[in-house]
Amino acid sequence: MIDALDIDLAWxxxxxxxxxxxxxxxxxxxDAPAAYDALDDFVVRVRLER
Incomplete structure (x- = not known):
């Protein structure tokens, strides 16, 4: 039986x-979200429609 503490997982x-x-x-x-402004505009429009 292998003891879990004997296994070297440092790699x-x-x-x-x-x-x-x-x-x-x-x-x-x-690298970064490119549609943040468009998403923000969409959320604002949806909230204003309510």
Whole structure:
């Protein structure tokens, strides 16, 4: 039986960061939301219609 405390998982956070960085670099998504102003305008219009 393997004792969970005997398993070295120190590598896991670095590997996770690597995978996430690669996925972000390959993504076509912008770094920041681009439609915030449009969403805000939409919410204001909807609220004013009530």
């Amino acid at each position: 896991w956070p670095e590997r996770l960061h690597t995978v996430l960085d690669e996925a972000q670099a390959a993504s076509g998504l912008p």
